[in-house]
Amino acid sequence: MHPSDTVLAAYVDRQLAGSDDAAVRAHLAECAECVQRMRQLDAAVREADELLRRLDHPVPRVDVRSLLARDRSRRGRRVGPLAAGIVVACFAAAAAAAVPSSPLRRALERVAGAVGGVEYEAPASPVPRTTPSRREYSGGVALVPGRELEVVFRRPQEQGVIHLAFGDEAQASLRSPDRDVVYAIREGQILVDNTRSRASYELTVPRTLHVVRIRVGDAVVFRKRGGEVTGVPQPDSTGTYSIPLTPSLRRTP
Amino acid sequence: MRRRSEFEQLVQRLFEEHFGSLFRYLDRLSGDPELAADIAQETFVRLCERERVPDDPRAWLVTVANNLYRDDRRRARRRSLLLARRPGKAEPTSAPPAPDAALVRQEERAMVRAALERLHQRDRRLLLLRHEGFTYREIAQVLGVAEASVGTLLVRATAAFRAAFREGHGASE
Numbered sequence: 037m038h039p040s041d042t043v044l045a046a047y048v049d050r051q052l053a054g055s056d057d058a059a060v061r062a063h064l065a066e067c068a069e070c071v072q073r074m075r076q077l078d079a080a081v082r083e084a085d086e087l088l089r090r091l092d093h094p095v096p097r098v099d100v101r102s103l104l105a106r107d108r109s110r111r112g113r114r115v116g117p118l119a120a121g122i123v124v125a126c127f128a129a130a131a132a133a134a135v136p137s138s139p140l141r142r143a144l145e146r147v148a149g150a151v152g153g154v155e156y157e158a159p160a161s162p163v164p165r166t167t168p169s170r171r172e173y174s175g176g177v178a179l180v181p182g183r184e185l186e187v188v189f190r191r192p193q194e195q196g197v198i199h200l201a202f203g204d205e206a207q208a209s210l211r212s213p214d215r216d217v218v219y220a221i222r223e224g225q226i227l228v229d230n231t232r233s234r235a236s237y238e239l240t241v242p243r244t245l246h247v248v249r250i251r252v253g254d255a256v257v258f259r260k261r262g263g264e265v266t267g268v269p270q271p272d273s274t275g276t277y278s279i280p281l282t283p284s285l286r287r288t289p
Numbered sequence: 290m291r292r293r294s295e296f297e298q299l300v301q302r303l304f305e306e307h308f309g310s311l312f313r314y315l316d317r318l319s320g321d322p323e324l325a326a327d328i329a330q331e332t333f334v335r336l337c338e339r340e341r342v343p344d345d346p347r348a349w350l351v352t353v354a355n356n357l358y359r360d361d362r363r364r365a366r367r368r369s370l371l372l373a374r375r376p377g378k379a380e381p382t383s384a385p386p387a388p389d390a391a392l393v394r395q396e397e398r399a400m401v402r403a404a405l406e407r408l409h410q411r412d413r414r415l416l417l418l419r420h421e422g423f424t425y426r427e428i429a430q431v432l433g434v435a436e437a438s439v440g441t442l443l444v445r446a447t448a449a450f451r452a453a454f455r456e457g458h459g460a461s462e
Contacts, residue, residue: 041444042440042441043440045443045444046425046440049419049425049440049443051439051440052426077444080444080447080448080451081419081447082414083451084420084447084450085420086452087401087404087450087451087454088317088401088405088416088417089403090394090397090398091316091317091320091398091401091405092316092317093316093322093325095308095309095312095313096312096322096326098308098326098329098330100300100301100304100308100333103304103330103333103334103337104297104300104301104337106334107334107337107338110334110338149449185330190371190374204440212441215342218364218367218371219368220368220370220372220434222372227372228371229367229368229370229371229372231367236315242445
């Protein structure tokens with residue numbers, strides 16, 4: 037019986053199991069017609085292979101140690117916030133248990149009673165607020181603008197803030213920890229598709245720019261022209277403006 | 290600590306064995322060598338994050354790479370929509386024209402790419418995986434098809450690819 041094209045193709049690709057491969061080879065030794073079919077299939081694969089090679093570019097030189105270092109760096113950044121989170125959770129739990137009628141305290145008292153009357157003492161200090169010492173950024177964009185820059189966020193967000201700072205570098209950069217945010221650059225514009233994002237963003241802009249404008253949807257939420265800034269409260273002590281991305285924005289004139 | 294160090298040595302070995310092939314697969318799939326390099330490297334960083342080598346490393350690597358490529362394509366589509374929504378100044382123009390031999394090579398590459406793009410996405414990946422030496426079992430695992438059907442699918446995909454190339458090549462002459 038003649039093998040099908042599928043079996044012959046698998047034979048050409050050396051994908052047949054030992055006994056099947058031997059059976060096809062035995063058949064080909066006696067069947068010129070199937071040898072011809074096999075050669076056609078083989079020629080087709082070789083032609084496809086030769087065509088695909090025309091697409092190739094040189095393989096880049098990459099030092100695997102740089103990838104291992106990148107992984108170590110990411111793990112270090114994840115442990116920092118994780119450890120901070122655990123500390124916050126412990127203090128929060130302790131504070132909750134300190135409240136006389138709190139469910140957590142009652143649960144702890146039940147456990148204490150079960151293990152033989154261990155006293156639980158509330159901490160003396162208030163619950164500390166913990167901010168991450170380092171932020172992990174998943175994406176961002178940078179460009180060297182001309183005299184003007186407009187940053188446009190596609191829509192308001194349920195939460196999130198733009199932290200805007202003016203710097204001495206020639207390039208403007210925008211970044212956030214949200215991997216799903218998409219950026220596009222045009223001359224003088226950064227466009228941000230922040231659909232479904234709840235992240236905050238860090239925007240750094242050259243202080244020498246004459247005009248800087250930030251839009252969220254259709255609302256202009258920040259405008260700087262020369263030395264005059266409109267649309268937001270005063271910057272903090274580091275000179276950073278915090279511009280909310282939430283819907284209750286007022287249009288600036 | 291010692292276990293981590295042994296794991297990193299395994300990663301290094303897998304990198305030496307598979308990075309070139311993974312890059313080539315992604316380069317052929319995307320037509321963008323820089324993107325291919327980024328995704329190939331990110332795939333190995335993800336391998337490091339696992340902290341243990343998967344049972345079938347090569348299939349795992351290409352599955353992760355396929356997912357990263359898919360995510361990149363989604364972002365690229367969103368980026369196109371974003372640019373289309375807001376009219377603005379035109380993008381800066383591209384590189385200067387190439388010399389003759391390079392131009393011929395570019396044209397050949399464009400014709401092969403066009404032929405590949407005419408295939409169904411699954412058939413495109415089938416072909417590229419086969420030409421990177423993946424077994425039928427690995428191809429079935431990566432693409433989520435029955436191993437018994439891989440041979441038939443490959444015969445059809447190869448025929449479709451050659452036909453698409455001849456059609457495009459004939460049309461350009």
